[in-house]
Amino acid sequence: MTLTPEERRKIYEEEKARIESDEKEQSKRVSSTSLQPNVAGLLCYLGWWVSGIVFIVLEQKNRLVRFHAMQSIITFGGLTVLFIVLGLIPFAGWIIMPFLGLAQLILWILLMVKAYNGEYFKLPVIGDLAEKNI
Numbered sequence: 421m422t423l424t425p426e427e428r429r430k431i432y433e434e435e436k437a438r439i440e441s442d443e444k445e446q447s448k449r450v451s452s453t454s455l456q457p458n459v460a461g462l463l464c465y466l467g468w469w470v471s472g473i474v475f476i477v478l479e480q481k482n483r484l485v486r487f488h489a490m491q492s493i494i495t496f497g498g499l500t501v502l503f504i505v506l507g508l509i510p511f512a513g514w515i516i517m518p519f520l521g522l523a524q525l526i527l528w529i530l531l532m533v534k535a536y537n538g539e540y541f542k543l544p545v546i547g548d549l550a551e552k553n554i
Contacts, residue, residue, distance in 0.1 A: 452480045461488040461535030465528060469497040476554075483554065488535045490550035495531070495543060499524050 423431070451457050453475070461484060464475045472492030479485045499520075506513035506520070534541035542548065 451482045451485055453478050453485070457482050457485050458536050458538045460485040461538070462532050464488040464492045465496075465532045465535060468528075469493045469495075469500060472496070484538070484540060486554040487540065487550055488531075490554050491543065491547060492531070494546050494549055494553075495527070496524075498546075 451460050453460050455463070460475060460479065460482070464472050464485065465488065467474070469492055472489045475485060475489035476493065479489060502520070503517065506517050531541065531543075542551065
């Protein structure tokens, strides 16, 4: 049986797509921390930016976990700096801090739920930065 160049190309492309799909599925299941990726993603947010740093250092294989770790570092590291600056501003900073704290709590819970569900949930701007830096 002789194959035409078009048939060979089609078989090659199908096999290449299958292999890439298998590699993506495998990378979703494998984590160098020996945790399930969804649990590791949740833990990236649990300790604010500190646990993000821990997971960005420990995780070498899973791109999803590394993304959540980097997003945690950028998001909660930035919010920590913002809280410090607002604490130094009399009255206006002190008035804004409770509202920002509530927003931070809601964001923290949302990100942990999304990570635990295995979603690649990107925050506007911050998610793009995290994606570039993993």
